[in-house]
Amino acid sequence: MTxxxxxxxxxxxxSDFEARLRAMGETRYHHRHPFHLxxxxxxxxxxxxxxxxxxxxxxxxxxxxxxxxxxxxxxDQKVRVEWLHRIIDHDGDDDREPGxxxxxxxLGEALGLPRTLLLEEQGILPATRFAVDAYVRFVxxxxxxxxxxxxxxxxxxxxxxxxxxxxxxCHYDFLDEAALAYFSRRPLQAGRDSHFALAxxxxxxxxxxxxxxxxxxLSFKCDVLWAQLDALYYAYVSPGFTPPGAFNP
Amino acid sequence: MTxxxxxxxxxxxxSDFEARLRAMGETRYHHRHPFHLxxxxxxxxxxxxxxxxxxxxxxxxxxxxxxxxxxxxxxDQKVRVEWLHRIIDHDGDDDREPGxxxxxxxLGEALGLPRTLLLEEQGILPATRFAVDAYVRFVxxxxxxxxxxxxxxxxxxxxxxxxxxxxxxCHYDFLDEAALAYFSRRPLQAGRDSHFALAxxxxxxxxxxxxxxxxxxLSFKCDVLWAQLDALYYAYVSPGFTPPGAFNP
Numbered sequence: 001m002t003x004x005x006x007x008x009x010x011x012x013x014x015s016d017f018e019a020r021l022r023a024m025g026e027t028r029y030h031h032r033h034p035f036h037l038x039x040x041x042x043x044x045x046x047x048x049x050x051x052x053x054x055x056x057x058x059x060x061x062x063x064x065x066x067x068x069x070x071x072x073x074x075x076d077q078k079v080r081v082e083w084l085h086r087i088i089d090h091d092g093d094d095d096r097e098p099g100x101x102x103x104x105x106x107l108g109e110a111l112g113l114p115r116t117l118l119l120e121e122q123g124i125l126p127a128t129r130f131a132v133d134a135y136v137r138f139v140x141x142x143x144x145x146x147x148x149x150x151x152x153x154x155x156x157x158x159x160x161x162x163x164x165x166x167x168x169x170c171h172y173d174f175l176d177e178a179a180l181a182y183f184s185r186r187p188l189q190a191g192r193d194s195h196f197a198l199a200x201x202x203x204x205x206x207x208x209x210x211x212x213x214x215x216x217x218l219s220f221k222c223d224v225l226w227a228q229l230d231a232l233y234y235a236y237v238s239p240g241f242t243p244p245g246a247f248n249p
Numbered sequence: 250m251t252x253x254x255x256x257x258x259x260x261x262x263x264s265d266f267e268a269r270l271r272a273m274g275e276t277r278y279h280h281r282h283p284f285h286l287x288x289x290x291x292x293x294x295x296x297x298x299x300x301x302x303x304x305x306x307x308x309x310x311x312x313x314x315x316x317x318x319x320x321x322x323x324x325d326q327k328v329r330v331e332w333l334h335r336i337i338d339h340d341g342d343d344d345r346e347p348g349x350x351x352x353x354x355x356l357g358e359a360l361g362l363p364r365t366l367l368l369e370e371q372g373i374l375p376a377t378r379f380a381v382d383a384y385v386r387f388v389x390x391x392x393x394x395x396x397x398x399x400x401x402x403x404x405x406x407x408x409x410x411x412x413x414x415x416x417x418x419c420h421y422d423f424l425d426e427a428a429l430a431y432f433s434r435r436p437l438q439a440g441r442d443s444h445f446a447l448a449x450x451x452x453x454x455x456x457x458x459x460x461x462x463x464x465x466x467l468s469f470k471c472d473v474l475w476a477q478l479d480a481l482y483y484a485y486v487s488p489g490f491t492p493p494g495a496f497n498p
Contacts, residue, residue: 064329065321071336072317072389077350080313081343084336087320087329094330101326140321 014202017211021198021218025156028222031163035229035237040163042171044237046111047249049172051236053108054247055128055228057118060104062132064090069140070147079144082196089189103182110179123247127231135224142217145210149201149217153225154194158187263451266460270447270467274405277471280412284478284486289412291420293486295360296498298421300485302357303496304377304477306367309353311381313339318389319396328393331445338438352431359428372496376480384473391466394459398450398466402474403443407436 012020030036038044039052067086074080092099105115117123139147161183168175177184205214235242242248261269279285287293288301316335323329341348354364366372388396410432417424426433454463484491491497 061326064326065323068317068321068329072314072321074314077310077313077340080317080336081340084333084340087333091326091330091333 009208011206011208012211017205017214018198018202020211020215021152021201022155024215024218024222025153028219028226029153029156029160030222030225030229031156031160033226033229033233035233036160036164038237040167042167046172046174048232048236050108050111050113050249051247052232053104053111054113054118055124055232057101057104057108058121058124058128059132059228060090061101061121062136063100066136066139069136070144073140073147074144076144079148079200086189086193089185100182100185103185107179107182110175112174123245125231125235125246126243128228131224131227131231135221138217138220143213145201145204146213146217148197149205149214150221151197152194152201152214152218153221154190155198157190157194161187161190258457260455260457260460266454266463267447267451269460269464270401270450271404273464273467273471274402277468277475278402278405278409279471279474279478280405280409282475282478282482284482285409285413287486289416291416295421295423297481297485299357299360299362299498300496301481302353302360303362303367304373304481306350306353306357307370307373307377308381308477309339310350310370311385312349315385315388318385319393322389322396323393325393328397328449335438335442338434349431349434352434356428356431359424361423372494374480374484374495375492377477380473380476380480384470387466387469392462394450394453395462395466397446398454398463399470400446401443401450401463401467402470403439404447406439406443410436410439 011017035044035052039049044052064087067083067090071080071083071087074083088099090100092102105118108118109115135150138150142150165180165183168180169177201214205211234240235246260266284293284301288298293301313336316332316339320329320332320336323332337348339349341351354367357367358364384399387399391399414429414432417429418426450463454460484495
């Protein structure tokens with residue numbers, strides 16, 4: 001009659017648990033969202049792509065804040081040292097090369113969005129802000145395990161990026177390889193990052209409770225990504241009702 | 250009759266303001282604390298030095314958390330990029346070399362403190378924890394200007410470190426240059442860091458209110474350092490009443 005007798009209270013083995021996480025990506029990651037499907041079929045207008053890039057900039061530029069928040073609450077020096085390069089990946093390094101945020105600005109310029117428009121964070125959908133801010137807060141305030149687990153969507157991003165880059169080069173003649181420089185770096189970075197995060201999670205989530213926390217964190221993060229595309233679809237595809245103050249060229 | 254007519258409400262010029270900040274260091278920085286004076290006169294016992302290193306380890310190991318907290322709340326990418334190397338200075342870089350925290354552990358070992366004792370953060374004085382945690386919170390929750398200003402004690406540290414290293418090599422024969430490796434890096438790092446922080450503060454604090462905030466932040470940080478030495482003096486020098494649970498060999 002104790003809860004440990006209940007099958008649902010058994011911990012999964014690491015390999016079964018990894019399979020669960022990957023299965024969640026299959027069903028909940030935003031590669032399945034209709035907005036991305038339209039994008040990859042070449043069916044978005046330049047304005048719709050602009051709206052995506054503008055809103056997604058808020059996500060991109062919040063990632064270093066999110067990663068610094070994780071480091072700020074992490075007493076494990078090894079994790080901090082491993083996590084730090086994520087900030088450099090996005091913010092760049094003054095001595096060497098631009099980071100992901102600067103590369104995203106290049107994508108915006110290729111689409112006709114002035115750099116200042118993105119930098120000023122004007123016209124972003126409120127739903128974008130709510131979702132992204134919720135993600136940063138989740139990482140700052142939840143457990144370290146959940147914070148690390150919420151990055152596991154990177155397990156699924158290289159595949160999506162590969163599909164996206166091919167589709168963009170094929171369908172949108174205003175985009176070329178230079179415009180898509182952001183994406184050329186991400187698969188390698190995401191592979192390294194998700195490798196570390198997955199190993200950490202498999203090592204530290206060995207109880208039913210902690211495995212549930214990890215699954216909930218990944219599910220939450222999928223929701224954060226999905227909600228951003230829902231809002232874009234609603235405002236710029238169908239029904240196309242743009243909220244007051246949002247980007248509306 | 251408006252407050253702008255009041256002389257006290259005039260902003261200082263940048264050079265006058267810098268002089269104020271430096272004057273505050275002269276009177277409030279912990280180079281004047283009796284515990285440091287004893288240290289530099291060769292009058293501390295090995296156990297008293299151990300207590301200092303053990304407690305100061307808690308401060309050292311919290312610095313990356315403090316700096317990550319600053320980055321996590323900083324929307325200015327240039328500041329983030331500049332600030333990041335502080336984390337690397339303390340945490341090290343897995344590919345290259347150990348950071349300040351590891352060098353501090355070396356100092357502890359030279360004094361006969363096992364590395365594990367420091368890593369476990371056992372026996373630290375409660376007052377150390379309260380002061381250091383207050384510093385981290387101040388940086389995470391105050392304004393960015395105050396957070397940056399609170400680092401300005403680094404303006405004064407190279408001088409103190411120079412005095413300390415000479416004194417330690419002269420007075421304590423259980424310490425050699427290898428044991429003091431932590432201090433060999435700090436003056437250069439502190440010089441670079443305080444140069445940036447001072448320039449930022451002089452540029453951004455142009456009103457009486459913001460200049461007061463900066464002075465208060467520096468004063469607060471001096472208190473954080475001073476309070477740690479007060480507690481050490483009380484517990485390990487005079488009257489030598491060690492609180493329950495604190496290091497007491």
